[in-house]
Amino acid sequence: MATRQEFSDFLKSTELRAFKQAMFAVRDESMALDIVQEAMMKLTGKYADKPVEELPPLFQRILQNAIYDHYRRQKSQSLLTTLFSAFLPPLNQGGHDHYDADSDPLETMHVADGGKYGENPQTALEQIELIAVIEKALEDLPLRQREAFLLRYWEEMDVSETARIMGCSEGSVKTHCSRAVHALAAMLRNKGVTL
Amino acid sequence: MNKDDGVEKKVVELLDQSLKGVNKRTAARLQYIRNNALENFESRNKMIPDGKAAHTFAAIAWHKNATKWLLLVLFVLLLAWTSSVWQIRHHAEDTGAADANFLADDLDSHAHPDDPLEHWHHPVRSR
Known part of the structure; x- marks a missing residue:
């Protein structure tokens, strides 16, 4: 059984990546935070007696399920919204943009303070732009391909673990990963990014 | 050799770098969420005799x-x-x-x- 410190270390090491994964999936910061919160609460509430080595795949499975739940909720909500859209006010009056793909990267330059992306401002800006392009490319990937890619390469899980988390065969994981890599490479080439 | 080889490594490298770009407000909220989860863990452990x-x-x-x-x-x-x-x-x-x-x-x-x-x-x- 994992101790409090082990749980704390695990959550600390995984929270940012989990947040990013949720962000790629839902494209909304507050919803992504909600998903991470749901996953963490479920992990600590229901699986506190699990050993620490079982936590990463468990947490990933819970996180992916939370993302799927979000999609299901969104689907039913959008159905209701479509049905009652005539009674709702126009979006541009009360709505607000959660994500703006054309936003100026300089607006987020404050996060690079302290030389996080390098000392040279020109390099830092290029790096931020490149990251934005890659994040957009990842967001544009189909859900399963993105899930397979992130679990396999970012979370460094093996094929069988990824297959267990995704609830599919190992062959499907390989296919999703291969397609995701090709799609990412093609998207980045189209945008003039050479890796 | 496939021309797409190595794309995943570079993408992952950039994704790791992008984690540094998460703003302080989000990081603080994540820390708050983590603390709540740990409290949940402790309260559950108290229930285990x-x-x-x-x-x-x-x-x-x-x-x-x-x-x-x-x-x-x-x-x-x-x-x-x-x-x-x-x-x-x-x-x-x-x-x-x-x-x-x-x-x-x-x-x-x-x-x-x-x-x-x-x-x-x-x-x-x-x-």
């Missing part, structure tokens, strides 16, 4: 389990008893009806309307 209390809890759990199985067995026995009673009653009703029909048929076959004996008067009684 140890030592003598664990023994008591295990005994209670065993008794609860045993009671559950006992109730299940009793329910099955009750079901079997009800079923047998129902079967006996219906069998009695069915055989009773069959006996009554048989008797009626039997009487009908014996009581012929043109039987001369039916109109015969006993000599002693008629005297």
